[in-house]
Amino acid sequence: MKSAIALGRAPGATLVAQYVRMSTDQQQYSIANQCACLAAYAASHGMHIVESYRDDGRSGLDLGGRPGLQRLLDEVRRSPRFEAVLVFDVSRWGRFQNADESAFYEYLCLTHGVRVIYVAEPFGDGQSPMAVLLKGLKRSMAAEYSRELSAKVSAGQRRLTSMGYRMGGAPGYGLRRMVVDAKGERRGVLQPGERKSYPTDRVTLVPGPADEVATVRWIFEQSAAGVPTDHITRRLNLVSTQRRWTKTAVRSMLCNDKYMGVNTYGRFTQVLKHRLSSQPEDTWTRSPGAFEPIVSPELFLKAKAARQKRCAAVSDSDALAALRRLLREHGQLTCGLIARSPSVPSPQLYMRRFGSLRRAYELIGYVPARDISFGEKKERIAVWRDSVTAFAVDLLTDAGSAVRRSGWTMTVDDAWSVAFQLLQASKDHRRWKWRVPAVSRPADLIIFIRMAPDASAPLDYLVLPSNASPAWPALITEQPDVSARFFMFPSLAILLDLAALSRG
Known part of the structure; x- marks a missing residue:
C-alpha cells in the first residue's frame, strides 16, 4: 500500500519515504508504533516524509507477497522524489532466507540514489566496515528467527496431530x-x-x-x-x-x-x-x-x-487403444481432456508407463499442433542466446573489463559472472506468457532473454541474482506486475554499470 503524507515541510528538509510492515493481522499496534518512531526520527534529523509504503499482515520471507515493498522499489527505479527510505529495523525490511537478497534490494536503492536508513539500528545508513559487518549479522539473525520459528511451529503441529487435532485445510466431502x-x-x-x-x-x-x-x-x-x-x-x-x-x-x-x-x-x-x-x-x-x-x-x-x-491389469496396448478412441472422438488430446474422460486411464498412468504423455502421443501417431509451433520457435530463437552472449562480451571488453567466456557464461574482471538463458513465449487462454525456470547456480547473475511471441527478436532482459532464486518471479505476462518489472531492463546497459563497479 502506498500513500502520500500531507505534513508541513520545513525549509531545506530532506525528502524521505517510509516503509512499514507487520507480519500478522494480530499485531494491530505494530504499524502505528513504527510510524511514530519514523516520524520522530524524521523530525529530529531535518527530514520530511512525503511517501508511505506499507505491507499489512505480510510475511517478510520474500518479495512476492509484499505489494508495498514492490511499489517502493518500482518507484525507486523511476526517478523518486525522495532521497532516502526510513525503515524501523532490518527485520521490517525483510526476513529473507538468503541475507544477500535483503542486501540486493538495499543495494538497488543505493544505486538509484536512495539511501535505506534503519532508524532503530545503531548503524542507521552507515557504510563503514563495522556498519556493514553488523548489518550482515542482523540480516542473518532476522532470517534465522524465521527458520527457528518454522521448526517450532512444525513441531507443535505434529504434536497436535498426534493428539488427534486437524491442522487446517478443507475437511473433504462427507x-x-x-x-x-x-x-x-x-x-x-x-x-x-x-x-x-x-x-x-x-x-x-x-x-x-x-x-x-x-x-x-x-x-x-x-x-x-x-x-x-x-x-x-x-x-x-x-x-x-x-x-x-x-x-x-x-x-x-x-x-x-x-x-x-x-x-x-x-x-x-x-x-x-x-x-x-x-x-x-x-x-x-x-x-x-x-x-x-x-x-x-x-x-x-x-x-x-x-x-x-x-491398475496392474491395464495393459499398455489397452491404455493406448483408449487414447486412440478419445482422439477419434475429440480430434485432439490434452492432459485435462484425458483426466475428465471416464473411459480413459488417468494421465498419471500414461506418465508412469511411458515416461510422459508426449511419448504416449508418439506411440499412437499423434502430434499436437501447438507443440510443433513451439518446437519451431524454439529452434528459431536458439541463435539469439549465442548472439546476445557474444554482444555482451564485446560490450564489456570495449568498456575496459577483462571478460572470459565459457559457453553462455562469462566472468567479468574475475569478480562476478553472468549466464544467459532464453525465455520462450507460450499462449494460455489467448494471452502470452513466459515461464521463468528454476536453474542451478552457474553464475552470480542470470539474464533471461525474453523473446517476442513470434521469436523474431528479444523484447527485454530479466536480470536476476542467482542467490535470490526463491524470490524470482515464476511467470511473466504481457503486462508484467511490479515484482517482475523491478528486474526487467530494455537493454544490457546495466552490465556496464556493474562492470564499472567491479573495475573500481
Whole structure:
C-alpha cells in the first residue's frame, strides 16, 4: 500500500519515504508504533516524509507477497522524489532466507540514489566496515528467527496431530470441522470460511450429513468390489444434482485415510515460502483413530488393494487403444481432456508407463499442433542466446573489463559472472506468457532473454541474482506486475554499470 503524507515541510528538509510492515493481522499496534518512531526520527534529523509504503499482515520471507515493498522499489527505479527510505529495523525490511537478497534490494536503492536508513539500528545508513559487518549479522539473525520459528511451529503441529487435532485445510466431502475447547468439549461445527474464535480451541473432523456419508461408503464399497474409478464417477454423475464428480476427486477420496479415522500431517511441505513438495511416507505424522471413521479400516484397505490390482491389469496396448478412441472422438488430446474422460486411464498412468504423455502421443501417431509451433520457435530463437552472449562480451571488453567466456557464461574482471538463458513465449487462454525456470547456480547473475511471441527478436532482459532464486518471479505476462518489472531492463546497459563497479 502506498500513500502520500500531507505534513508541513520545513525549509531545506530532506525528502524521505517510509516503509512499514507487520507480519500478522494480530499485531494491530505494530504499524502505528513504527510510524511514530519514523516520524520522530524524521523530525529530529531535518527530514520530511512525503511517501508511505506499507505491507499489512505480510510475511517478510520474500518479495512476492509484499505489494508495498514492490511499489517502493518500482518507484525507486523511476526517478523518486525522495532521497532516502526510513525503515524501523532490518527485520521490517525483510526476513529473507538468503541475507544477500535483503542486501540486493538495499543495494538497488543505493544505486538509484536512495539511501535505506534503519532508524532503530545503531548503524542507521552507515557504510563503514563495522556498519556493514553488523548489518550482515542482523540480516542473518532476522532470517534465522524465521527458520527457528518454522521448526517450532512444525513441531507443535505434529504434536497436535498426534493428539488427534486437524491442522487446517478443507475437511473433504462427507466430513465437517468440529471445534472443541481446551477440555475436549464440542463447541460446534464450522461452516466453510469460518475460523475458530479462541486460540485455545482445536479442530477435529466429524461425519457430515447422512447423504454424504452414505455416498462415501458407497464409493468405497464399489471400489472394493472391483468397479473401476471411471465407472464409479459416471454413476455418481447420473444421480448427483449437487456437484459434478471427476475421476480425480473420486481417486483422491479413495486414497485418503482420514475416511477411516486417521489424522495425517506432513504429506506435503512448503517451508519458508519454498515450493510445495511431497514428502516420503516415513516422515509423516499419523494418529490412527483420531476421528470417527466413515468407513472401516478393513473396507479402506480392501478398496486400496482392488485399485492396485486394477491398475496392474491395464495393459499398455489397452491404455493406448483408449487414447486412440478419445482422439477419434475429440480430434485432439490434452492432459485435462484425458483426466475428465471416464473411459480413459488417468494421465498419471500414461506418465508412469511411458515416461510422459508426449511419448504416449508418439506411440499412437499423434502430434499436437501447438507443440510443433513451439518446437519451431524454439529452434528459431536458439541463435539469439549465442548472439546476445557474444554482444555482451564485446560490450564489456570495449568498456575496459577483462571478460572470459565459457559457453553462455562469462566472468567479468574475475569478480562476478553472468549466464544467459532464453525465455520462450507460450499462449494460455489467448494471452502470452513466459515461464521463468528454476536453474542451478552457474553464475552470480542470470539474464533471461525474453523473446517476442513470434521469436523474431528479444523484447527485454530479466536480470536476476542467482542467490535470490526463491524470490524470482515464476511467470511473466504481457503486462508484467511490479515484482517482475523491478528486474526487467530494455537493454544490457546495466552490465556496464556493474562492470564499472567491479573495475573500481
